[in-house]
Amino acid sequence: MVSAPTHRKRTVYFVSESTGITAEALGHSLLSQFDTMEFEQVYMPYINTEQRAQALTQRMQEAFLRDGARPLVFATMLNDRIAAIIRGGNCYYMELFEHYVDPLSAELGVPPSRRSGRSHAITQPSSYTKRIDAINFAMANDDGVKPGNFQHADVILLGISRSGKTPTCLYLAIHYGLRPANYPITEEDFERGDLPSEIWTNKQKVFGLTIDPNRLRAIREERRPGSPYASLRRCQTEVENALDMFRRLDVPVMNTTNHSIEEIASLILRAVKCPEGQGF
């Protein structure tokens, strides 16, 4: 079935009539199963006219000539006429809805609406507003500026400078609508040997973030080259002291060295939704 690969590089288009976020997510997941290949990934949202579909087929032909192999297309199209133009181009076309919509319709006993762009539009104003509120909360409660607000947070991330608190908080807010706050553990906390009382009183929502000292050193070095702040020794001491504080607080600890913000965020979400594990 699988012949010898002759072309290690392929161009890939993620195509949709609306945002293309779904085509990109599934397409990207599928491509990650073929990690010996090189993919030039092109994001093509709003292909919602026949003219745009025609222009895309021209680009596909150029990619074919450049790569020596036809491009891949991951598409979520609901308009059959526009989809037919793309399918007719020189490409390997994968429609990501086709295997699921009809069986799902039979299972549910209702017909599909066949309207595009429903998934990432504001279809549920209340949950959309919740996400925007969460983003505002995250911005207002970054870097421990208002420990008094910790009681209103869904999650509080604790960690030393550059351990990944802010990006993780923003992802939790944007993607899951959780209200995140974070608190940077500083020299002052280490000298005092303790954390603010607001951390202790809200410790059921606290997660500690840790990071490999060598990685931390590299990150800090980029920001303040040659500074004591970026020295390996200082990084090692801070990481150890922070881990010690996490143990005393008795909070879950996550390592951002080899885990992406998506992975950390989904682990935190699971912990928030299933606090006692519930078998998970």
Next chain:
Amino acid sequence: MVSAPTHRKRTVYFVSESTGITAEALGHSLLSQFDTMEFEQVYMPYINTEQRAQALTQRMQEAFLRDGARPLVFATMLNDRIAAIIRGGNCYYMELFEHYVDPLSAELGVPPSRRSGRSHAITQPSSYTKRIDAINFAMANDDGVKPGNFQHADVILLGISRSGKTPTCLYLAIHYGLRPANYPITEEDFERGDLPSEIWTNKQKVFGLTIDPNRLRAIREERRPGSPYASLRRCQTEVENALDMFRRLDVPVMNTTNHSIEEIASLILRAVKCPEGQGF
């Protein structure tokens, strides 16, 4: 084919051995085609042991008894043993990889790696670092604090207070790795009748955000109830004046009233990647 629906509410599980982001994205898109139904959506990442799969089947059975209809499962599973446990439960199971991995393998001429959790892990450190840098850039360049940095931005969002600049900037950074800045148009700019020179010199990357005055009024009212800032008259005047400035600058304008941050962000991405349209 489609029988009369008897149960308007169904529980839905998004299941994965890793983050579950892909299962959620495609599952959510498919569900949006059935907008007359009510779905209780449960996010189940890291179902990576047989024990967790067993626990999930118990929850599915509880959902079946509660809803009077079997739950739906959208899954991206690579471990056949764990997947078999879930499939064996009382559910309508949809595996989102199965239709694509083998045909894709045949097309590419290479076997799939069958390793889970590759899609949202840090598989490409350089592009991951780029995203983190973009998030830091967005945080440091929110609210027009450093117009001198506009030259280093990929995108500059311009708009009055509460028109949606910050959430859109954060999404552009987190999801696409673009370096965004934003500038709030204030009373001062209106009185002066002009914008900072850094906006004019970087206008090829500027996008104007506008919003319906009634919606703006509601958002501002929540923040400062009864204030002149939240009055409809003030909102109308600001929106009109801002639109006038966008016209003079001759920049693209996007309306955040009925478009989600995902939609605005993907429109901006398309504009950045295809500045002259290129047929799009």
